[in-house]
Amino acid sequence: MAEEEVKFKVTIDGIPVEVAPGTTILNAARQIGGDIVPPAMCYYSKLEGSGGKCRTCLVKVAKGSEKDPRPMPKLVASCRTTVMDGMEVHNITSPEVIEARRGVVEFLLINHPLDCPVCDQAGECKLQDLSYEHGLEQTRFEFSKRTFERIDIGGKIQLHMNRCILCYRCVYVANQLTDNREHGIIGRGIHSEISTYIEKALDSDFIGNVIDVCPVGALTDRTFRFKNRVWFTKPVNAHRDCPTCSGKVTLWYKGEDVLRVTGRKDEFGEVEEFICDTCRFETKSTADWILEEPAPIDHESVIAANHYYEFNLPPVIQENKKLQLANEEQLARTERLK
Amino acid sequence: MQSLSNRKKVLEQKPMNIWERMYLPAIAKGLSITIRHFFKKIPTIKYPEQIRPYSKNFRGQHSLKRDEQGRERCTACGLCALSCPAEAITMIAAERKKGEEHLYREEKYAAVYEINMLRCIFCGLCEEACPKEAIYLDGPHVTADYLRKDFIYGKDKLVEPKFDITQLKQEKI
Numbered sequence: 001m002a003e004e005e006v007k008f009k010v011t012i013d014g015i016p017v018e019v020a021p022g023t024t025i026l027n028a029a030r031q032i033g034g035d036i037v038p039p040a041m042c043y044y045s046k047l048e049g050s051g052g053k054c055r056t057c058l059v060k061v062a063k064g065s066e067k068d069p070r071p072m073p074k075l076v077a078s079c080r081t082t083v084m085d086g087m088e089v090h091n092i093t094s095p096e097v098i099e100a101r102r103g104v105v106e107f108l109l110i111n112h113p114l115d116c117p118v119c120d121q122a123g124e125c126k127l128q129d130l131s132y133e134h135g136l137e138q139t140r141f142e143f144s145k146r147t148f149e150r151i152d153i154g155g156k157i158q159l160h161m162n163r164c165i166l167c168y169r170c171v172y173v174a175n176q177l178t179d180n181r182e183h184g185i186i187g188r189g190i191h192s193e194i195s196t197y198i199e200k201a202l203d204s205d206f207i208g209n210v211i212d213v214c215p216v217g218a219l220t221d222r223t224f225r226f227k228n229r230v231w232f233t234k235p236v237n238a239h240r241d242c243p244t245c246s247g248k249v250t251l252w253y254k255g256e257d258v259l260r261v262t263g264r265k266d267e268f269g270e271v272e273e274f275i276c277d278t279c280r281f282e283t284k285s286t287a288d289w290i291l292e293e294p295a296p297i298d299h300e301s302v303i304a305a306n307h308y309y310e311f312n313l314p315p316v317i318q319e320n321k322k323l324q325l326a327n328e329e330q331l332a333r334t335e336r337l338k
Numbered sequence: 339m340q341s342l343s344n345r346k347k348v349l350e351q352k353p354m355n356i357w358e359r360m361y362l363p364a365i366a367k368g369l370s371i372t373i374r375h376f377f378k379k380i381p382t383i384k385y386p387e388q389i390r391p392y393s394k395n396f397r398g399q400h401s402l403k404r405d406e407q408g409r410e411r412c413t414a415c416g417l418c419a420l421s422c423p424a425e426a427i428t429m430i431a432a433e434r435k436k437g438e439e440h441l442y443r444e445e446k447y448a449a450v451y452e453i454n455m456l457r458c459i460f461c462g463l464c465e466e467a468c469p470k471e472a473i474y475l476d477g478p479h480v481t482a483d484y485l486r487k488d489f490i491y492g493k494d495k496l497v498e499p500k501f502d503i504t505q506l507k508q509e510k511i
Contacts, residue, residue, distance in 0.1 A: 115444075116415070116469070117413045117415030117417070117444070117446075117469050117470060118413055118415070118444050118445060118446045122415070225433065226414075226431045226432065226433050226446050227431075228416075228431075229415070229416035229420075231416070231420060232416060232419070232420075302420070305420060
């Protein structure tokens with residue numbers, strides 16, 4: 001007797017979607033996509049147990065389920081709350097959520113140094129996007145921020161504890177991708193910090209992934225440090241035959257040089273597949289890679305600024321054969337980039 | 339042929355009489371105009387020595403500013419280059435070493451900073467984009483030169499000279 005697959009019907013901001021039981025509200029929203037996806041700083045779909053730390057994904061549950069239609073008393077973290085049948089969720093349609101999110105952003109920025117002009121993450125920083133969208137223009141924090149010295153973890157990774165928002169993603173990476181846990185969080189509350197215990201060098205094949213999962217500029221690539229700004233480099237997808245990982249990466253070009261190698265990131269800023277440190281740090285020439293295509297970039301991202309991938313056909317050209325012939329060169333160029 | 343618009347006016351040239359042929363009255367008349375201008379207010383100025391008052395928002399040559407301790411403010415964040423519609427600005431960043439704290443304000447600084455003055459359209463967007471208040475278009479006009487390469491201004495021409503803030507005189511407004 002084949003059991004019928006049960007699907008829960010959820011409505012997020014008025015958009016209905018059917019998802020499997022056990023799905024979180026955040027993942028249900030991601031299945032719809034678009035503006036209604038709550039931002040997430042700490043949740044990472046590829047890391048087990050992540051989420052529930054940063055509170056940016058707060059949503060309002062207006063109707064608990066079909067059987068129990070009472071609303072949930074407080075805003076809930078959508079990355080940790082699973083859906084119920086007939087649940088109604090308000091994200092951007094609820095002023096309460098927007099207000100709460102603004103408060104969360106303010107809390108995240110309390111100890112953040114706001115050194116974006118210096119930070120290598122600027123341009124692809126989740127906190128930057130979040131505060132641009134939800135934050136206040138000015139800080140109300142009048143006290144001195146906590147400061148730490150910069151720490152080099154191993155030869156290739158640099159930790160700026162000042163910028164850390166304690167999302168624990170890097171800790172989960174170290175736990176789940178590498179053999180033995182070498183770093184974690186010590187201290188509690190405002191004193192907590194990411195540490196490797198006596199700055200022990202992390203040397204594992206996959207430890208470079210902490211750079212990719214870090215939503216802010218706390219863990220950055222030392223080989224890319226101050227080389228260039230993210231938005232002046234051009235991302236190109238490439239792959240190579242790698243014995244340890246899938247070898248599918250994004251190369252960040254400036255002219256002829258590969259300045260940086262990262263994992264391929266999807267629309268939510270999560271890497272598709274974790275890559276090994278050899279791919280990330282050692283192989284930085286075009287000869288090592290088989291190029292595929294320019295990496296897709298959200299057109300609202302600063303990385304897309306001043307890059308013109310497509311030659312948009314004016315309607316006149318689309319209909320006129322003569323004009324198409326006259327613009328042959330431009331059209332061919334666009335065809336190559338598609 | 340008859341003019342269509344009827345506005346054509348045919349001038350008749352009469353032969354000059356003796357008084358006119360002497361030219362003397364005409365010369366006197368012309369000279370009197372010239373001499374009258376000696377005593378008039380001159381509308382032009384002698385430019386390099388004398389400069390007209392500029393508008394307060396005049397945009398001239400860029401200058402890279404220093405802070406109150408004489409350190410360079412620019413941190414090579416690249417926002418000026420990003421905002422530049424003419425793509426005139428390029429830079430190479432470098433990390434501040436220990437012992438250079440009196441030279442550069444932030445841990446990153448621009449080792450090379452170049453503006454191509456032939457490309458620049460003096461729109462002032464770099465000034466607007468700068469988060470560190472490091473670049474201002476408050477200089478004079480960019481002067482003419484002979485070679486194209488001389489229009490690429492490096493840090494030697496752009497960074498403002500060091501000054502002692504205690505010696506600065508406050509201008510009375």
